Amino acid sequence: MTAKALIDRRSFVKMAGAAWVATLTPRGAFALERADAVFASAFMTPDGSYGVATLTEEGQIIDRTLLPARAHGMAFSPESRRTVAFARRPGTYAMILSTDGVAEPVVITAAEGRHFFGHGCFSADGRLLYATENDFAANRGMIGIYDGTRGFARIGEFPTYGIGPHDMTLAADRRTLAIANGGIETHPDFGRTKLNLDHMEPSLTLVDTVTGALIEKRVLPKELSRLSTRHVDIGADGRVWFACQYEGPRNDLPPLVGHLSRGEDLVFLTLPERTTEALANYVGAIAVNRREGLVGLTSPKGNVAVTLDARTGAVLNEEFVAEAAGVAAATHGFAVSSYNGRFNGPTSAVAWDQHIVRLGRCIFP
Numbered sequence: 354m355t356a357k358a359l360i361d362r363r364s365f366v367k368m369a370g371a372a373w374v375a376t377l378t379p380r381g382a383f384a385l386e387r388a389d390a391v392f393a394s395a396f397m398t399p400d401g402s403y404g405v406a407t408l409t410e411e412g413q414i415i416d417r418t419l420l421p422a423r424a425h426g427m428a429f430s431p432e433s434r435r436t437v438a439f440a441r442r443p444g445t446y447a448m449i450l451s452t453d454g455v456a457e458p459v460v461i462t463a464a465e466g467r468h469f470f471g472h473g474c475f476s477a478d479g480r481l482l483y484a485t486e487n488d489f490a491a492n493r494g495m496i497g498i499y500d501g502t503r504g505f506a507r508i509g510e511f512p513t514y515g516i517g518p519h520d521m522t523l524a525a526d527r528r529t530l531a532i533a534n535g536g537i538e539t540h541p542d543f544g545r546t547k548l549n550l551d552h553m554e555p556s557l558t559l560v561d562t563v564t565g566a567l568i569e570k571r572v573l574p575k576e577l578s579r580l581s582t583r584h585v586d587i588g589a590d591g592r593v594w595f596a597c598q599y600e601g602p603r604n605d606l607p608p609l610v611g612h613l614s615r616g617e618d619l620v621f622l623t624l625p626e627r628t629t630e631a632l633a634n635y636v637g638a639i640a641v642n643r644r645e646g647l648v649g650l651t652s653p654k655g656n657v658a659v660t661l662d663a664r665t666g667a668v669l670n671e672e673f674v675a676e677a678a679g680v681a682a683a684t685h686g687f688a689v690s691s692y693n694g695r696f697n698g699p700t701s702a703v704a705w706d707q708h709i710v711r712l713g714r715c716i717f718p
Contacts, residue, residue: 390684391415391712394696395424395438396703405438405450406703407712410683412696414703418458420448425471426520427710433479433501436712443468443541447484449505452712461505466490467497468541472520475501476562477527483562485518485532486510489540494518496530496560511565515556516549520584525591529568530560531613533595535581536573550600555582557595557613571619580607584636588612588663589643596636596650609636610650610661622666631657631671637707642682649687651677653707658689679709 390410396417397403405424406417424438429452436450445463463469463486473484482499494513499505513521515534524531536555538548555578559568573580579601586594592612599607606629608621624632633655640649641663648661651674658677660670676692683697690696690705 390688392681392688392709393427393429393436393438393712394679394690394709395420395427395706396701397423397706398703404703405436405448407452408696408701410688410697412699412701414701418448418450421446421460423706424448425706426473426708428472428474428482429710429712430475430479432477433475435475435479435482435501436710437473437475437482439471439473439484440469441706442470442545443487443539444471445469447473447482449482449501459505461499461507464497464507464510467495470494470517470519474521474523474530477523481562483521483530485513485521487517487539492516492538494532494534496521496532496565511560512567514558514560514567514570516554517581519582522585522587522593523562524559524593525587528562530562531585531587531593532558532560533582533585534558535583535598536578537581537600547600550579553578553581553600555580555597557582557585557593557619559593559615569615571613573619577607580609584639586639586641586648587643588641588648589646591615594639594641594648594663596639598636599634601634603634605634606630607634609634610639610648622661624666625668628659628668628671631655632659637678638680638709640680640682640687640709642687644682645685647682647686649680649682649689651680651689653677653692658687660686678705678707681709681711683711 395405403420407415423441425441428437434452439447449459467486470485484497486495486497495510498509500508513532517535517537519535521532534556536553556572558570580597584596594612611621632652635654638651646663650659658672658674679690694700
């Protein structure tokens with residue numbers, strides 16, 4: 354185990370505290386002691402129940418908590434020591450867990466006329482939680498604001514300036530939200546049915562969290578209007594990396610990955626045709642390893658995990674991963690999960706959901 358890995362694991366243990374560590378089973382405590390890094394992901398068990406697990410980089414489950422329904426995306430704040438699991442669209446709950454074991458889990462419910470889109474993030478100081486939400490009556494995306502110092506009471510909202518927001522992340526300035534508006538209209542009366550595939554409006558927006566004002570908006574060109582912008586992450590240079598899912602004909606090969614810098618046009622990567630074909634028009638998750646300058650992609654439809662050079666966009670690695678799900682920056686490269694229980698090689702008797710979050714104070718710049 355490298356010194357860097359020891360620092361990362363020890364920082365998590367210090368943050369979690371002795372009280373939390375004491376609640377672990379002997380097997381979980383042993384796994385934590387040997388861990389290079391610590392992650393969290395939602396899962397489904399063979400009996401159909403749902404939960405969220407803390408696990409090591411080697412895929413060993415340290416701890417688990419039951420959830421009321423299926424979760425999707427995760428968020429973590431080292432400042433507030435909180436992890437959040439967001440319900441899968443069009444779910445209406447999010448569960449906030451305390452990684453130090455001091456506070457009981459908090460379950461929040463979407464406001465009337467809203468549902469969650471499965472993603473969110475914390476403010477830089479960890480006091481506020483932002484969640485992507487659907488104002489389905491008005492067919493507009495919203496960001497719900499929840500106050501972590503008041504039991505995560507909903508204290509406000511502001512628009513995403515687009516339709517069907519999905520993922521978002523706090524930009525390098527620690528104040529701006531970078532939001533992927535997928536452009537797809539949905540309504541809870543119709544479940545997960547996509548209602549406007551013939552006139553989608555995908556976009557990426559930068560929004561000021563303090564004022565709620567739109568800073569910039571980039572609408573995808575007309576010829577890519579069926580390319581839904583879905584997931585985002587931030588590069589070491591501040592670029593917003595985004596990944597897409599195509600709602601057009603299966604034999605089309607549109608660009609699926611790109612990046613956005615403030616004040617500049619969208620840039621789409623031109624991947625080799627074999628890589629685009631392997632991704633099967635569907636990137637399910639994206640993550641940036643900022644220390645190593647890498648971008649990781651997964652596709653459950655293509656059964657593949659892809660690693661890119663963040664500087665050049667070159668494909669560095671393609672790996673077959675059956676039902677590939679989540680991806681997160683690891684000590685080296687990426688941790689990758691799958692719907693069939695794989696996490697970085699080892700498997701567990703759970704189906705991991707589509708996203709992973711790394712816990713502990715990030716070691717990347």
